[in-house]
Amino acid sequence: MGKHGKHLVWDWNGTLLDDIGAVIGATNAAFAELGLEQITLERYRELYTVPVPKFYERLMGRLPTDAEWTVMDDAFHRHYWARAEGCGLTAGAAELLAARQDSGFTQSLLSLAPHAELIPLVRRHGIAERFVRMDGRVDQSTDGKSGHMVRHLAALGAVGAVAADRVVVIGDAADDAVAAAHVGAKAVLYTGGSHSRASLERVGVPVVDSLAEAVAVAEELV
Numbered sequence: 001m002g003k004h005g006k007h008l009v010w011d012w013n014g015t016l017l018d019d020i021g022a023v024i025g026a027t028n029a030a031f032a033e034l035g036l037e038q039i040t041l042e043r044y045r046e047l048y049t050v051p052v053p054k055f056y057e058r059l060m061g062r063l064p065t066d067a068e069w070t071v072m073d074d075a076f077h078r079h080y081w082a083r084a085e086g087c088g089l090t091a092g093a094a095e096l097l098a099a100r101q102d103s104g105f106t107q108s109l110l111s112l113a114p115h116a117e118l119i120p121l122v123r124r125h126g127i128a129e130r131f132v133r134m135d136g137r138v139d140q141s142t143d144g145k146s147g148h149m150v151r152h153l154a155a156l157g158a159v160g161a162v163a164a165d166r167v168v169v170i171g172d173a174a175d176d177a178v179a180a181a182h183v184g185a186k187a188v189l190y191t192g193g194s195h196s197r198a199s200l201e202r203v204g205v206p207v208v209d210s211l212a213e214a215v216a217v218a219e220e221l222v
Contacts, residue, residue: 006222007162008100008215009152009185011171012111012118012136014193015211016097016127018090022083023194030075036060045196050112050144050175081117089125090192092211097130100215106160109134110152110169112145132156145179153183168218170211177203186221188214 010016014023020041028038036059039047047058056072057063064072100107108131111118115136122128135152149169156162164184169176172193180187189200189207200207206217 005163005166006105006219007156007167008105008107008218009149009167009169009180010097010107010109010131011169011173011176011193012109012122013113014172015170015190016090016093016109017084017087017121017125018192019084019087020193022080022087025083026076026079029079030072033075034072042196045194046199048173048194050173084117084121089127090211094125094127096211096215097127101130106132108132108152108156110145110148111135112137112148114138132160144175146182149179149183149185153185166222168221170214170218174200174203177205180205186218188217188221190214 013019024039024041024044027044031038039059047055049055049058052073053063053069056069097107109122113136115138118136119128119134122131122134128134133152133156135148135155137148153162153164153167165186167180167183167185169180169185169187170190171177171187172190173195174189177187177189187203187205189195189203189205190211191197191200191207191209197207197209206221208214208217
């Protein structure tokens with residue numbers, strides 16, 4: 001698929017979409033409803049993990065019950081989607097996506113954001129045509145991206161050969177690297193989203209501070 005078969009799988013939240021401010025605002029608004037202590041960006045980036053209930057375990061000292069998790073998840077998403085419309089793309093993202101497409105390489109989008117909300121938002125930012133496929137979450141699972149990645153690559157394979165060792169995942173979370181490794185792909189992690197640089201570096205894949213660097217490193221990896 002594409003020039004030399006190289007393919008980028010992009011993450012959305014915290015990677016292409018510069019939404020970390022909305023995430024922190026929504027988290028603290030939800031925490032206020034739940035009686036939890038407010039959290040700083042720095043502490044969020046140190047503690048955040050997938051599956052998300054584990055993040056709450058780190059904050060609360062125990063896993064939330066199923067009932068508590070439903071309330072927490074609903075509160076966060078209510079506040080997040082009220083803010084998401086005001087978020088822009090990460091600096092340089094639109095230009096990078098266009099340049100890569102013009103060069104004959106292929107790209108796709110894989111996100112744990114709900115599919116029904118994800119696709120219209122990507123389209124409103126004018127970049128949907130840069131991707132050969134876009135997949136958001138279609139169930140209520142709190143699991144990470146690994147299974148989602150398997151299904152995503154299988155669907156890509158149905159429309160053209162995608163060799164996992166020619167795929168690089170670009171994301172902002174440790175879970176992106178875990179999902180990439182699960183299918184035999186490479187990963188590059190970006191520091192502008194949900195994790196601190198220190199927590200990303202513990203994963204053992206390249207860590208960068210801009211999307212331009214991410215694409216350059218991805219080219220070297222494959």
